[in-house]
Amino acid sequence: MEDYLKEFQTLVKVNKFEERYAQEIIPESFFGFPLQTIVEAERKLLSQEVPSVAYFSMEYGLATSFYNSFQSAKPVSEFNMLPKQNIFSNMRIRDYYVPFHIENRIIDLPIYSGGLGVLAGDTLKSAADLGMPLAAVGILWRKGYFKQNFWFKDGQVPEELNWDPYSYPGLLPLDTVIKVPLKDQDLHLRLWKYYVYGFNKKHAVPLILLDSNLDENKPESRKLTDQLYRSDNSYIKIMQRIILGMGGIKAIKALGYHIEKYHLNEGHAAMALVEKADALKENNLHSLEKNFVYTCHTPVAAGHDRFALKDLEKVLPEENIEFIGKNGVENGDTANFTLLLMNCCEHVNAVAKKHGEITRLQFPHYEKKIQSITNGIHIPTWISDDIAGLFKKYEIEIGPCGGGHEGSKNLEKLRTNEQFRRDLWAAHQANKQRLGAIFKSWDVKENVLTLCWARRIAAYKRPSLIFQDPRRLVEIAKKVGPIQLFIAGKAHPNDNLVGTFINDIMNTIDSLGKHNPYLRIIMLENYDIFFGKLLTNSVDVWLNNPLPPFEASGTSGMKAILNGVLQLSTLDGWVVEAADAAPAAGIGEIFGYKHKSGDPVGNELDLRLDTDSAELYNSLEKLTKLYYATNENGKIDINSKWIDMMINCMILSHYFNTCRMLGEYRDRMWFVKE
Ligand SMILES: *Cc1c(COP(=O)(O)O)cnc(C)c1O
Numbered sequence: 229m230e231d232y233l234k235e236f237q238t239l240v241k242v243n244k245f246e247e248r249y250a251q252e253i254i255p256e257s258f259f260g261f262p263l264q265t266i267v268e269a270e271r272k273l274l275s276q277e278v279p280s281v282a283y284f285s286m287e288y289g290l291a292t293s294f295y296n297s298f299q300s301a302k303p304v305s306e307f308n309m310l311p312k313q314n315i316f317s318n319m320r321i322r323d324y325y326v327p328f329h330i331e332n333r334i335i336d337l338p339i340y341s342g343g344l345g346v347l348a349g350d351t352l353k354s355a356a357d358l359g360m361p362l363a364a365v366g367i368l369w370r371k372g373y374f375k376q377n378f379w380f381k382d383g384q385v386p387e388e389l390n391w392d393p394y395s396y397p398g399l400l401p402l403d404t405v406i407k408v409p410l411k412d413q414d415l416h417l418r419l420w421k422y423y424v425y426g427f428n429k430k431h432a433v434p435l436i437l438l439d440s441n442l443d444e445n446k447p448e449s450r451k452l453t454d455q456l457y458r459s460d461n462s463y464i465k466i467m468q469r470i471i472l473g474m475g476g477i478k479a480i481k482a483l484g485y486h487i488e489k490y491h492l493n494e495g496h497a498a499m500a501l502v503e504k505a506d507a508l509k510e511n512n513l514h515s516l517e518k519n520f521v522y523t524c525h526t527p528v529a530a531g532h533d534r535f536a537l538k539d540l541e542k543v544l545p546e547e548n549i550e551f552i553g554k555n556g557v558e559n560g561d562t563a564n565f566t567l568l569l570m571n572c573c574e575h576v577n578a579v580a581k582k583h584g585e586i587t588r589l590q591f592p593h594y595e596k597k598i599q600s601i602t603n604g605i606h607i608p609t610w611i612s613d614d615i616a617g618l619f620k621k622y623e624i625e626i627g628p629c630g631g632g633h634e635g636s637k638n639l640e641k642l643r644t645n646e647q648f649r650r651d652l653w654a655a656h657q658a659n660k661q662r663l664g665a666i667f668k669s670w671d672v673k674e675n676v677l678t679l680c681w682a683r684r685i686a687a688y689k690r691p692s693l694i695f696q697d698p699r700r701l702v703e704i705a706k707k708v709g710p711i712q713l714f715i716a717g718k719a720h721p722n723d724n725l726v727g728t729f730i731n732d733i734m735n736t737i738d739s740l741g742k743h744n745p746y747l748r749i750i751m752l753e754n755y756d757i758f759f760g761k762l763l764t765n766s767v768d769v770w771l772n773n774p775l776p777p778f779e780a781s782g783t784s785g786m787k788a789i790l791n792g793v794l795q796l797s798t799l800d801g802w803v804v805e806a807a808d809a810a811p812a813a814g815i816g817e818i819f820g821y822k823h824k825s826g827d828p829v830g831n832e833l834d835l836r837l838d839t840d841s842a843e844l845y846n847s848l849e850k851l852t853k854l855y856y857a858t859n860e861n862g863k864i865d866i867n868s869k870w871i872d873m874m875i876n877c878m879i880l881s882h883y884f885n886t887c888r889m890l891g892e893y894r895d896r897m898w899f900v901k902e
Contacts, residue, residue, distance in 0.1 A: 232256060232263045239270040240421065241403040249400065251301035258423070259398050260299035266423055269432045272361045279488035279900045280361035284476050284497035286468075287345030287456060288352070288366050288435060291336040291757035295353070295609045296425055298397035305392035310335055310758075316378050316751040318740045319670055325378075326669060328752075336757045337399070337422065338372030338391050339437070341456055341718065342684035343783050344525055346757060347886075348493055349424075350606035350783075354886035356426035356433045357608075357628030360894070363485050365476035365497075367468070368393060368420050368437035371454040376718050376754045380738065383731030386721035388455075398422055405442065406478045408470065410543050415452075415467075416444040417475045419482070427608035427628055436483070438475045459722050462539055469533065469565075470543065473499025477507065489898045492522045492573070495533050498556075498565040501572045502544075505551045513555070513572060521897045522573040524566070524598075526780050527586045528688060528832055533565040534558075570594040575897045577601045579781040582804040582823075586777045589829055599896060602802060603781040604886040610787040612765035614655040615878075622648060629887035639879050640811075649866045652874060656768075656792055663766035670750055675862050677855040678712040679796065679848075680763045681771040682755050685719035688778035688832050691729050694771065694848075695736040696841035704849045705746035709856040712748045714763055716755035760784065765791035769816065769851060772797040773844060777823040778832050786884040789815060789877035794870070796847060798840070799823075806880050813872040815880065817847035 233255045242249055252259045258266055272278050292298060310333040314325035340346065348364075355362040372389035379385045393399050400421045408415040420437040440452040452467045459465060473492075477500050480487055490500055505516055525531065540563055541549055556568025570576060576597045578584040584600025591598065608628060611619075619626050624638045642648040657674055664672040672678070685691045694701065694713070705711045715733065719726040737749045752759060764770065764787035772785050772795060779801040786802060788795065794816035797803045800823070807818055820840040823830070858868035882888075894900070 232267050235267050236263055239267065239274070240400070243401040243403050248394065252299075252397070258298075261425055262429055265425060265429055265432045266434075269423070269434060273363055273434070273483075273485040276486050278361050278486065280363065280486055281489045281491055281898055281900060282476075282480050282485070282487045283348070283351065283355075283362055283364045283491045283493060284472060284500055285345070285348040285364065285366055285493035286472055286496040287340035287348060288364070289336065289340040289346035289349040289757055290352075290422070290424065291761075292397060293333050293336070293758050294761065296398070300395070300397040302395065304334060304397065305395040307390050307392045308334055308396050311375070313753040314378060315670070315753075316380070316734060316737065317670060318737045318744050318747070318749045320741055320744075325380075330666070330758075333758065334397070335391065337396065338389055339366060339369045339456065341373045341720075344494060346760070347603055347783055350604070350609060350886045351493075351890065352424040352433050352435060353426065353606040353609060354604075354628060354890045356424055356431045357428075357887060358890060359426070359431040360433075360890065362433045363480065363483075363487070364424075364433060364435040365472070365479060366435060366437050367453050367456070367472055368439040369453060369456045370439070370441055373456045373718070374721050378730065378734065378751065378753055380734055381731070383727050383734065384719050384721075393420065401439075404479075404482050405444070406475060406482050408474050408478060409545070410470070411545060412543060413446060413449060415440065415449060415471070415475075416442045417471060417479070418442055419479050436476075436479050438471050438479060440471060457720065459720070462535060463543075465533075466535055466539060466543060469496055469499050473497050473501070474503035476500055477503040481507075488519070488900050490520050491893070491898070492520065492569065494523065494525050495531075495565040495569055498533070498568050501568060502548050502551055506547060517572055517574045520573040521575040521577070522569040523577050523579065523601075524569075524587055525579055527583065527590060527829060528686075528778055535563045535565075537561050537563050566591075570597065573597075575599065577897060579603045580801050580805060582777055582801060583780040585825060586829055601889060601892045601896065602805060602884070603783055603786075604884050604889040605783055605786045605790065606886050607790060607881070610761060610764065610790055612655075612659050612761075612791050614658040615765065615791050618651055618655045621651065629882075629885060639875060643872065643875050646866060649871050650864075652792060653864055653866070653871060656874070659766040659791065660768075663762060666762070667750060670748065672712060672748075672750075675859055676710045676712050677769070677852055678714070678767040679769045679771050680714040680716075680767040681773075682714065682716040682752075682760065682763050683782075683784055685717040685726055685729055687726055687729075687835065688775045690773050690775060690835055690837065690840070691715070691717060692733050692736070693773045693837060693841050693844055695733055696837050697845065698736055698740060700845045702740065702743045702747055704845060704852055705743070708849060708852040710746045710748075711852065712750070714750050714752065714767065716752040716759060716763070718755060760787065764788045764793065767793060768855060769794050769796050772803065773820065773840065774798060774800050775832065775835055775840075776800040776821055777829060786881065789884065790881040792874035792878050794851070794873050794877060796844070796851060802884060806884065809880060809883070811876045811879070813869055813876055815873055815877045817851050819843040819847040
């Protein structure tokens with residue numbers, strides 16, 4: 229038998245191994261997972277024979293509470309456990325807020341803010357499922373994103389999040405410290421590693437996390453990697469991007485990985501180009517270009533990084549400024565990272581077909597480079613146990629790709645199987661009962677139509693659309709049937725405009741107190757991956773109402789369809805493709821303003837709240853009628869169109885997954901030979 233522990237220790241230099249991790253990393257076992265898998269992943273990345281991919285992202289969404297659940301021999305710090313949080317609702321049980329707690333739940337690795345990070349996390353899991361030689365680079369956010377509190381009359385009140393990376397299971401500080409020489413200082417960064425295993429634990433990919441909290445650094449530099457997306461200070465914003473991009477390239481080099489392609493997930497990582505150009509010691513764009521691909525995730529202006537050249541000049545050496553000046557400057561004085569990436573990457577992808585069209589409209593000069601590869605989700609992460617059980621019973625292979633085409637064919641064949649339809653409904657009800665058990669103080673009922681809007685709170689996503697005309701909402705609930713509505717999401721802590729949405733929503737919820745026999749609204753603090761999974765698989769209808777065409781893709785609805793949850797959605801992002809591909813009965817209700825091909829992109833602040841909310845209510849009324857025709861207080865019409873739509877949703881999940889997405893990255897962006 230090979231001595232994997234010895235090899236692990238040679239390959240991975242864990243800081244204070246004996247003192248900190250000797251109990252959890254033992255022969256054969258890495259926090260309860262196979263150690264061999266890690267050794268093999270490291271060998272592959274070091275091998276000169278295997279061309280590998282490095283994936284850079286500012287954030288990664290990974291939830292140890294239900295996937296990659298490492299076991300820890302020593303106690304996990306209480307700072308890493310889910311704190312008590314409040315629920316705001318119109319039910320007024322005792323008070324506006326009722327504290328709510330899930331015992332013994334470890335927090336998600338607090339290094340993400342929303343969908344972009346969750347996609348990056350799912351990408352790593354699928355890369356591991358497929359055994360792809362890939363290493364990921366990110367930042368160890370010492371204070372995470374932030375902890376969210378809802379205060380009535382104040383809206384969102386952010387609080388600093390404190391957690392303990394040393395007792396977070398599976399997270400390892402390395403001895404390796406790299407140095408980024410800058411004009412005003414040498415910035416030192418410690419490397420950490422976190423391994424993401426595939427669903428069968430046969431492969432893993434390392435996630436390398438950079439940390440500036442070192443004694444060698446100036447006190448203010450130690451805080452650079454504290455908070456994700458700190459935006460109140462352009463120096464810090466610039467430094468965070470230098471750490472990810474330049475630090476990331478140096479980290480890969482220090483680890484000795486043999487990388488052929490660098491995949492920059494969103495523009496935040498653009499400084500990797502600058503570092504690599506410097507390392508190549510030539511300004512030969514062509515050789516640089518061959519190494520880089522870039523995924524552009526948003527048509528919204530705030531998603532594209534721009535910095536005053538003079539601010540960059542304060543920190544970056546002259547040759548770096550020269551390179552940026554040649555390849556990514558607009559109006560003579562502003563560095564535009566998106567331009568830099570468009571100029572210097574061989575391939576660029578938008579994240580859904582519609583988004584490809586919009587990106588080509590926004591960047592006509594790069595039209596030929598821009599292709600679309602639609603986002604996905606990691607099926608084993610997001611499928612509920614009961615739906616997985618249903619797949620198993622009907623011998624539909626789930627696997628990392630959700631059964632591929634075979635699985636979807638089988639679902640189509642089962643459409644007319646009455647027992648299957650009953651079992652599908654029962655699996656869905658079991659999910660809903662679990663939701664009811666968790667929120668039992670709010671008396672969540674399994675035979676009441678339940679909707680959810682949960683995602684990052686950004687203006688174009690229109691979090692308050694369903695509250696635009698509360699009277700109409702109440703009318704539907706009274707006339708057609710009762711409605712339960714879950715709401716959750718974080719707003720960027722420095723975005724005051726968006727913060728007011730939360731305040732408005734709370735006021736509206738409060739004003740609906742007397743209608744709570746018909747309309748129950750439950751608003752959760754600190755939306756995270758755990759709640760994302762719970763809500764996407766257990767409500768009846770997933771509400772998605774971004775203003776077209778500003779939702780590049782969106783992924784939460786993909787989690788919902790996998791579990792047979794219908795869509796109440798505008799036609800944007802991934803939904804455009806889904807609506808096109810769906811069998812005749814559709815996947816729910818599509819409503820609202822549509823962006824037509826060839827039309828200008830439009831104004832992201834013209835939210836069309838009145839016209840689109842009117843359509844939303846009409847569609848909601850239709851769905852509510854159909855729901856209560858299907859489920860008459862537990863008596864089910866098994867031939868209902870509702871169940872056909874559930875099946876249609878599930879069939880589509882065989883396309884909307886990260887396994888398919890990574891195959892496309894490999895075949896259309898990376899072109900690495902394995
Ligand atoms: C899936 C997910 C998102 C992304 O939702 P969108 O619909 O793409 O906006 C954001 N946050 C969490 C916690 C998620 O799980």
